Amino acid sequence: MGSVWQPSAARADHGRHGEQRSWAIHGTGxxxxxxxxxxxxxxxxxxxxxxxxxERTGIRHRHVAEPGQAASDLAAAAARRALAAAGLDAGDVGLIVLGTSTPDELGPSTACRVQALLGAGRAAAFDVAAACTGFVFGLSAAVGWLAGRPEPSPYALVIGVEVYSRFLNSGDRATAALFGDGAAAAVVGPVAPPYGLGPVEIGSDGSRAGDVLIPAGGSRAPASPETLSGHGHTIHMDGRAVRDFIAEAFPRLVAEAAGEAGVKPADLALVVPHQPNPRLVASLAGDAGLGPEQLVITGRDVGNIGAASLPFALDRAVREGRIGAGDLVLLVGFGAGVTWGRALITWPAPGPSRGGD
Incomplete structure (x- = not known):
């Protein structure tokens, strides 16, 4: 098994005067x-x-970006909706963390493009490259950054976005059948305990980096006539290896999170998983000790939208009223790298308790 790191900042910390500080998701889009x-x-x-x-994936349809529509355009649209849901504007944002495997360009970061589109001039901005686990890695980075800020605390935007349609071999049914385009975002900021986000735990096993990858276009295999003709700039995936990884990782992550919280998986109000293949993920509910009603499955409507998959499902659950104050909500991600991550949230009540500052 690869490395696992649990940042201490994912748990409630203490401010300058010894009071406890926690962090929560205040708006999604x-x-x-x-x-x-x-x-x-x-x-x-x-x-x-x-x-x-x-029949094989459970996916009914997926969305495809228009020509000229880049990852930053989708991400900025989702971020604006998350800010509106939180009752904030771009000037309240101190950090933008963006997870993607399909950036606007190799450099600069797509997060910087989003910062400019939003007009978030106060915000530091950077990308995380953790594939479909990018949103959970982004949450870990955001919480760690927030914990080091003086009070009153700013807010962080965590975004997942993919424009996979530009990186698919249309003749490869194993990938063309699964992937779609989309973006989702969450605003993270202070909250009064007992509500809060954490622990957040992330992990990687780089020995399996070849299971899913875009092999060309980087420093190892720069663009050339050969990489173009050989579809080197499209997603290559070992479907069996990925399926086995998901079947092992999902039940394990649920069990670890529930055990740390001192509850049973059945006690979790909702589990929001990444869903590269919604039929496969739904079939693992029993192995994870969950009932089907505890899962938020949205991949049927959008396909695999990578780093946006998990926050998209979370936004759907919020907007459908499936999450209430005090609910234990578990986010579970897994993706190329291979990477995995989980975050347990005690969902905040609306109104004054969201503030904490």
Whole structure:
């Protein structure tokens, strides 16, 4: 097993005068491109029976970005909605952390592009490259940063975004069937205990980095006629290895989180997982000690949107009223690298208790 790090800042810390400080999600938002492609349409384009993709993955459709629409455009739209939900504006943001595998360009960071689009001039901005676990890695970074700020604390934006459609081999059914485009964001800031976010735990096993990757375009295999003709700039995936990793990681992460909290998996109000294949993830509920009603499954409507998958599902749950004050909500991510992460949230009550500052 690879390395695991649990930052102490993920737990409530103490301010300058010894009072306890905690952090919570105060607003969520999501954005999907307007164009929607059904699995039936995509199956036919791959020369398959129209029901092939949906029967195997549970995905009914996915969204595809328009020409000229970049990751930063989707991310900024989701961030604006998250800020509006939190009752904040861009001037309240001190940090932007963005998870993506499909940046606008290799450099600068896509987070800097988002900062400019939002007009968040006070915010430091950077990307995290943890693939589909990027949102949980981003939460870890945001909480650690917030814990070091003097009071009154600013707010952090954590964003997940992918424009996978630009990195797919249209003839590869293993990847073309799964991936879509989208973005989602969350605003993280102070809250009065007992509400709060944490612990956040993240881990990696780089020996399995070849399980899912875009092999060309970096310093090891720069762009060339050969990389272009060989589809080196598209997603390559060992489907069996990925499936085995998810089947092991998901139940383990749920068990670890519940054990640390001193509860049973059945006591969790909601579990919000990354869902590269929604049918597969839903089938693992029993192995994780969960009932199907505890899972938030949205991948049927959007496919695998990578780092945006988990925050998109969280935003859907919030907007559908599935989360109440005091609920224990577990976020579970896993992705290329391979990487994994989990975050347990005692969901805050609306109103004054959100402030803490």
């Amino acid at each position: 999501a954005y999907l491109p307007a164009r929607r492609v059904s699995s039936g349409e995509l199956s036919r384009s791959l020369g398959l029976d129209p029901a092939w993709i949906e």
